Amino acid sequence: MPWTVMPSFETHEQAREEFAWDLPDEFNPAVDFLQKQDNPDRIALEQAYPDGRRESYSYRDLDRRSDRLARGLADLGIEAGDRVGVVVPQKPQNPITHLANWKLGAVSIPLTVLFGEDALRYRLDDAGASAVVVDPSVREEIDAVRDDCPALEHVVEIETDDPAGDVRAFEDVLAGEDGDDVGFEPYDATPDTHTAIMYTSGSTGPPKGVLHSHALWLGRAAAAYNYFDQGLGPDATVWTPADWAWGAALGGTLFATWHHGGTIVGYPARGFDADDAFSLLEEYDVTQSFMPPTALRMLMDVDDPTDEYDLAVETFAAAGEPMTPEIVEWVETAFADVAVNEFYGQTELNLAVGNSSTWFETQPGSMGKPLPGYDLAILDPEAADAGDVERLDAGETGEIALRPYDRSVFFDEYWNMPAKTAAKRVGDWFLTGDLAERDEDGYVWFKSRKDDVIITAGYRVGPMEVEEAILEHPAVAQAGVVGVPDETRGEIIKAFVEPTEAPRETDDLRAEIRDLVRDNLAEYEYPREIEFVDELPQTTTGKIRRLELRERENE
Known part of the structure; x- marks a missing residue:
């Protein structure tokens, strides 16, 4: 089995020198997340709903339920290599579907319920999805696009007893009865088995499908352990308001937490409310939270949060947009001994740069330094466009390029886009399209996008x-x-x-x-x-x- 607990490094320099990926020969994320736990009855998911309902799922519960779904999808004809869409918010059926897919050897397509008809039509058709599991909130949009997706044979709707038409109810697809141990032999997978197609927007063409293999989840788990200040483990409770359709929330928060044996909190909110967020943090004694900078700025509107709420938060991790210095200053002022760590990555290239307050002093406005497992260079953009590697000195603005210690933790290809796949690399380096500079102390400072995204x-x-x-x-x-x-x-x-x-x-x-x-x-x-x-x-x-x-x- 791969590592459950990352080695604890005292310094950034030590981590950079001693860390090695050491990926296992055999690896199925569903087995890793659910079946390696010392205590399978420990709570893996605390599920909250806006209407006040509360549910708890142990690792054993999720294992059995994803077994039942895997067998049910197999009965529908889903096989290894087939693509299955997941259009479900922060609800248990979201990760259960991903886990069932991987037990089958199928490839997941994470999609947000915020998508409308055009966005769903393009992605489901482009990926050639054979099936899609959907929330009732997007059923109308799925009905509208289904005829335009010729490969889409099966639509499975959650939270319904009467889905109508040829749509199936999620509970009807599950094999056996609730609580049954139907058993399912998971697909014999490796770190290089295809795991997901995640879509990212481009500036000059249609969205690109980013094809990843199972090593993606190990890369995200390693990064999360670091930007959560080595605070992930069986005692950790983690929550993010970010949609589980996005890589940093799905892999860098949800599945990273389960890889390390902790508890995740789910809450399918439509929009962000600062008081609701603080209430969730308090109710579940959340210790680690991935909170995008926009959400942190909205939390700043709550006066004296530690007087109003009894919080157990140890670390806020932030990503997706540059974090302004006033956010860091607010966290330092409003909370006692709570770190705020920015991290950076891409859908294609994993989470490779970040701050870790246990290793070095956070510089407000800085992206931090390269995480263990990756090299970073600032390249001359014109030379990179011409296929040459020309590294720039400290203080010079250029394009961020990343080089992983193990190629498997980065994406495999853009789905059906070989030219764009080739253009992403220059030699051993992967280009990000982001411009930045590196200072004399090794901190990276974001400047702008190279394109129009x-x-x-x-x-x-x-x-x-x-x-x-x-x-x-x-x-x-x-x-x-x-x-x-x-x-x-x-x-x-x-x-x-x-x-x-x-x-x-x-x-x-x-x-x-x-x-x-x-x-x-x-x-x-x-x-x-x-x-x-x-x-x-x-x-x-x-x-x-x-x-x-x-x-x-x-x-």
């Missing part, structure tokens, strides 16, 4: 996908989308819209455009600002010049 409240949004959604409105002739600075969300999405004719009621048209994007893409992808223009700047080939739009915004 917008980072809003931790979500990465490709402007082209938003522009295409806006263009579906009959009153829109052209659209250009950029990110503009925002104190709470880091960036917000702004759309410059060229209407087909002068709109009579601009507020009405703005509302229609926002609703259109929300319905077709995702709730977080709609433009919060819309400016109508007579003409958009274009290149000679007719492409929107987003750089000019950003410069216009900054004038």
Whole structure:
């Protein structure tokens, strides 16, 4: 079996020198998370709901339930290598489906319930999903796109007794009865067995499917152990408000916690409320929390939280967007002996840079230093584009490049995109598309994206996908989308819209455009600002010049 507890290193230098991946020859994450525990009756999942319901699941419960689902999916014809979508929020059926997939040898497609019809249609069709497990909140969208996904044979809906049509109820798919030990021989997997296709937005094309193997989860577990200040283990209780569809929440929080034998808290909220968050932290004695910077800024609105709530938090970990110095200062002022550690990674490249207050002093605004298991270089962007590795000196701004000690912990390929896969690498280095500089002490300081991807409240949004959604409105002739600075969300999405004719009621048209994007893409992808223009700047080939739009915004 692979390691359960990471070795504790006293210094960053020691960790960098002595850490080795030592991946096992055989590895199935469902077996690792559920079947290696010394006490399988220990609570793995504390499930809370906004209506006040509470449930608890032991490691044994999750093992048996995922066995039952694996056998039920096998009876439907799902086999090793098949792709199965998971469109479920923070509810038990989300991880149970992933675990069942891996017991079968199937590949998971994590998807958020925030997606609309266009976003779901593209991803399910592109991945060739054979089945999808869905929350009732997205049933209508799934019904609308199903005919456009020819490989999609089975839709399984949770929390329903009468799903109607040829959709199956989740409980009906489970083999055996509740509490039965039906037994299921897990797929004979290795760290290089395909595990998931995760979609990431791009700036110049459709979303890219990032194909990972099982080693992904070991990479996330190792990183989480470090950015949670070596505080993961059987005594840890962990919660994040981030959607379990995203890599840092799914792998770097949920499955990392189970790999190390701790307890995860689930709560399917639609939106973030600071008082609800503090109440959950208190109720479950949460010790470690992955809290995106936008959520931390919203927590700052609560006065004297330690007077109002009895908290057990030891570490806040943050990622997805740059963390501003005032967040670090607030945590230091508002809490006693609570660390706040930023970490950085990509859907493709795992979580490879971070702060760890047990190793070195946190520099507010800094991304931290490379975590054990990875090398980091700042490369000349033009040379990298030409396929050359030209490392820059401290203080010079360039592109972040990462090199893993073991290739398996990074992605395998972009699904059906060999050219983009090749462009991600220069020699042994993987390019991030993020610009930064490294100081004389080894700290990395983020500067900007190299491309046009917008980072809003931790979500990465490709402007082209938003522009295409806006263009579906009959009153829109052209659209250009950029990110503009925002104190709470880091960036917000702004759309410059060229209407087909002068709109009579601009507020009405703005509302229609926002609703259109929300319905077709995702709730977080709609433009919060819309400016109508007579003409958009274009290149000679007719492409929107987003750089000019950003410069216009900054004038």
